[in-house]
Amino acid sequence: MQKFLNWLEKILTPLAKIIGENKYLIAIRDGFLISTPLLIVGSFFLLLANFPIPNWSNIISPILGDNWESLMSVPASASFDVMTILAVVGIAYSLGRQLDIDAIQSGALALVSFFILTPFTTQFTPENSTQVFDVTSLPLKWMGSSGLFLGMIIALISTRIFAAVIHRGWTIKMPEGVPPTVVKSFEALIPSFVVVTIMFVINWLVSLTPMGNLQDIIFTFLQTPLLSLGNTLGAMIIAYLFLHFFWFFGINGSSVVGAVFNPVLRALSVENMQAFKDGHEIPNIITGQFQDMFATFGGGGSTLSLIIVMIIFCKSQRVKKLSQLSLVPSIFGINEPIIFGLPIVLNPIILIPFALVPTINIIISYFAMDWGIVPYTNGIQLPWTTPPIISGFLVSGWQASVLQALLIVLGMVIYYPFIKVMDDQYLREEKEAEEKEAEEIDFDTFDFDEI
Template identity: 30%
Template sequence: MQTGFMGKLADVLGRFATKVNSLRYIMVIKNAFAALIPVIITGAFGTLFSAMVFDNENGLAQINGLGFLVDLKPISSAISYVTLSFLTIYAVFLIGIELAKLNKVSGVFPGVVAVMSYLSVNPTVYEFTNADNLKVVAENVLAKQYTDTKGLFLGMFVAIASIELYCWLGRQDKLQIKMPDTVPTNVSTSFSALFPTILTVAIIATVGFIIKAATGMYAYDIIYNVVQKPLEGIVQGLPGILLLMFIAQVFWVIGIHGNQMVKPVREPLLLAAIAVNTEAFEAGKEIPNIITMPFWDMYMSMGGSGVTIGLLVAILLVSKRDDMRQITKLSLAPGIFNINEPVIFGMPIMLNPILAIPFIVTPLVTGTIGYVATSLGFAAKAVVMVPWPMPPIVNAYLATAGDIGAVITQIICIIVSILIYLPFVKVSNKVTTEVA
């Protein structure tokens, strides 16, 4: 009965997953944000050095004889600025290239078209009130909110719209400039892109102008306030992030990579959240976001999806099955680095009605513990984006720029995960054959 139900569920969700993953814009966004990870981590390490090396209050610069390190802080500040403060520009560029590839247009120039199109819908006049309460108008500038993570969703929309238009225009024979065969290929290609480029940027800029004229607001204001900000609010709440994790875990259980399924929603929002935290930390401001990409890794994915580090320890403690113990021994080394496919598919957890329950429940419980500890101030909010294979304990320490409360909270979460998995491992002792 259970097997029949699980089989039907796997079939239905499998078809759904295949359909979602085949959507062209989902593929483009996933690929673009995967390529952005080195940018974010580079910026994060700039912040890490700023706080733990170049700072004269908490870093190495406070040590006698190393005070000169504080003079090097502008280096780390510059690294943080050129990475995190321009994340939207990089995302637009990469999305342009990825989408053009799907449209059989090679090269990096579509990325340039996407960036030009995005910039054309944003204002270059910035008004603000200075310290003397005087209104200042700065012309020919691009305000930071249009280049950092606040512009991500508008950037994604404009990049997709502009490249679809550019590629369609590029297929129109009437817009092609024919060059003699003696002209070098790169020159001929450039001239072929001339009219599609002019028309694409002109049309996108015109749409931006019409939106401003009709509503009194720039496209950025509409998209950020109507789409991006509400989504950020949902994911920043505990129910929203638990729902996202629950969906990922269900897909894992039926044999589909759960993280890949939620990535198009998770990456733009959680990567943006950690970028905002990093910038605030660098500027010495209050850290705004509890839930970030490192939060997901620190409290909801220790040892990999399902917090299977708890399962491995539970098996070593109480399992009497040789097959499970053998798989655990093989899985320990990759598990330390949060790689747990050997556990999911080898134990297996996939389609296993016994181990699937704690696999789904555990990250929801540990995520709740992490959220409560952070909201109460016991654990610091994450300010540094660390690579996801970073081992537990180390990742909590680095992600929070050396906060011991976060480390203690993560240790508590690991202990809780062991306690959750223990009774299910004991039940598995009574099962002589694998449940499939």
């Protein structure tokens, strides 16, 4: 067993290091953070407009007016409908900082590059007419989730070219005494010209193809297949098995696997949110909300179930005290005290339920939604720290809250025999320590007069 663990560690640790230190994956991960708080705020207003309780509209309409629902949806549209713009700027900014160049200029240049490759037309059909017109406009279709993959690619490429030109010294040098902001502005002139020219040439070449623009090409041949692959039960299970193997070796599996998988989940979430906002049928089971609200409760390994078992059934002081300290953080999805305190890291006894419980959660939740027992997640962006039961109700109705409660109980059943093995082991160690302590003579307190 130990040889197998050593072999796994040799394979997974270098892989995690490569992924965890990759500048481009870090840029994508950190770049999305610029939009995350805005998406959560927008989701809050959308949630208020569609709060899942009966007669909610009848309660609010007398207070805010008959058009309050459309007004509440505006903040959501202002964030979700332009999420690609936010992602482009954030990714380029993050990569620019890592490449030691002007991060703000990197973000601005990436956004311009994205606009160059985006068709500035929207198809419009007048009322009572069948004729379709191409209207010059900023197409929200490509500013939202549909343009996300091209946005990520362009943000990385434009920033990399920008950095390469600067590092080669192809810049305008200003004399001493010129304000730093002016120096940076002129320093970026030639590199910006190079990047814009390259993007112009790419756009011109693509315009000669039957599809006419790069947005349609990327969406058809890259984004759609990737989303289809990511929106499968098999992909989710494989991702989570890797995630928990990384955690087993003390590596933050959520960061490593999430760097690759989360952009796909985010795009799927936005598709659901858009359908929910427009009153259409929600298309995707696998989303960011599915991952956050149904795969794990209390952090990686769904350790909230483990902690509840520890509190109720375990007798060793080590386990009971640790579980009491870890309960509140775990309710909000933070489980590092258990990961490193129990420990779960390099603990073969707990590895099986640690990987098994989230996998079972995923499978049961997937089929519960696929069979219509639980509604699909609505795409509402909640903080990942939202406690279970509440989170399920907000993203998928009361049925999801019931499912979450059942999964937590099922996780307790699976964890019970494994943690009891550890608890019995710790009890023996504590008893041996007490017996050893009792046998030792404390000469500082020993009364020699009684001899």
